[in-house]
Amino acid sequence: MKLQQLRFFMAVIDNGLNITQAAEALYTSQPGVSKQIRLLESELGMRLFVRQGKRLESLTPAGERVADHAARVLKEVDGIKALSKELRGEDRGTIRLATTHTQARYVLPSVIDRFRRDFPDVDFHLHQGTSEQILRMMDERKVDFALLSGRAREFGSLVSLPVYQWDRTILVPQDHPLAEREAPLDLATLADYPLVTYVYSDQPESSMMSSFSREGLTPRVAFTARDADIIKTYVRLGLGVGVLASMAVEAGTDDDLIALDAAGLFPRLTTWLGFREDLLLTDLHINFIRQLAPHLPERLFTALTREGPDADLDDQLQDIELPLRAGPGRRPELRGC
Template sequence: MTLTQLRGFLAIVESGHNITLAAQRLHATQSGLSKQLAQLETALGCPLFERRARALEGLTDAGRQVLAHARRLLAEADNIQALTDNLRGERHGALRIATTHTQARHALAPGLQALERDWPGVAVHVVPGDDADGVQALVDGHADLALLSGTGAPPADCIAVPLYRWRRRVVVPAGHALAGLDRPLRLDDLAGHRLVSYASSQSPGSSLQRAFARRGLHADVAVTARDGDLIQAYTRAGLGVGIVAEMALDLREDLVAPAIDEALLPPCTAWLLMPPTRLLRDFGFALLAALAPQHAPVDLRRLLADGQPLPTPAPDWSTWRAAVHAHTLPLVTTR
């Protein structure tokens, strides 16, 4: 049994038991991967997949149990490699970051600029998706870090670094009835209006839907998008009242953001998440420090090593943005 065989087995599972797709993912041949699987099953003395003719139908009971151990073993092998790379001062590598479109555009960019400046040999791969996709990418080992947000606590099975707090804003075309109120908007002001918001807002478990339900109101989410720019474009087009993250706010003469009641919708926190069982490369820590300048590096290392809570709370979006840009700006020297 070899690590290569186990990686091939894992790739087949994650490719839906399709050896052709798994071989493409591993940049291997189908025949070579089939041979590796046969050698692994021979070494273990039991079949890992149920078969019908030549097709793999699913995992056997033994296959399911082997899969759990294989994931842990391969993760530890990767940790050993990461450890020795750090000890050798290796300056090259790859960093995979799962995040949403909003966070990728408005929060991640300054950190990546600092990483490019200080670690030019590192390739960065951004894995797009919603918050649930990002958590799953961490669990499956397809991402090293995830930049996600929510109104509640972060996932319990992740190391979570709070970056900043942010709020949602209501946007309407200039001249809209909601723009002319002489008081902050309340939730019941939005009831009866068609809403334009993020795709996750249609889920009954979303914070927006729960906020309306607690007041006995109905949230009519008529149009959704993953992109804050699209939400505002659809709002300009008259498709509904937009609800967008404050980071994505792009007001022009034809769009306004009325004042809102503080209790309109619960605030969100942006988190940088990582698996507790995975050793972070030095350049991964450099990105973490760049995106969390409010936390001292020694406190971040204590969190990663021992789980010690961070002493500094997350700032609001505007404060964080100013701090992270100041932290990541290159030094300018004068003569």
């Protein structure tokens, strides 16, 4: 039994048992209404109307009882729809987001600040971790959204929206030999020095190590950390050459370091926002995504709201140019450009 059959059944009753008027009210054809009524009677195994030829005379006793139940069912359905609109339209609540330290420290503050100006009653629960930990939090339903970098296929069944792209930067103290280098930096030169970089960037499958491997190089990774600020601390101590996200290098704070252009040395990375297919996207969620990724087209949000995870995202994201994310301010002196 389908809700459509009950709606057609009740529309016929509401229009004085006149199928033509019921079809007009439903914006459909008269044969379509008649067919749905016959299917309903067939499924229930009883006649709902007393007929005189093709004309409906009245409800049968069974039809009267079915009408009572159908009215209650449709009223509950309308109540559920109203509840959905209410939930989507709430202007308060909590957004639970898991991301890496770099995104939490250098990207999200300005986004959340702008969002909170429009929605001051919304609370944020921000969880930090590695990519593996973030995906585990999603699987365990501890968070609503995951913001992390990689390839879309690594997100499994999550709905994934591209947010921005970013490059790595090479960071050294001012007295480091590379600080005076005038020629563009290459991987062979970089491999001569110990590296300080993110946790898991030292794994063979990482995009950084894969770049060295393609050149037949095996660099020494002397120190790894999850926190970009920790990486910069140990670069200052002389443990090695920093390889980190360009957005993590700040004007003023990091002026004692030299940032070397690494464009072209490593693949450009994409940061994605992922969420589960069964997440009810509220107006709050949509507005947060708009703040985080203002380049995404309005048609995408319309599709997500109407169709949910069934929306054809590939079609909606065609011809989208992703912004390139740099640091929050002017970077320290950039050499080797």
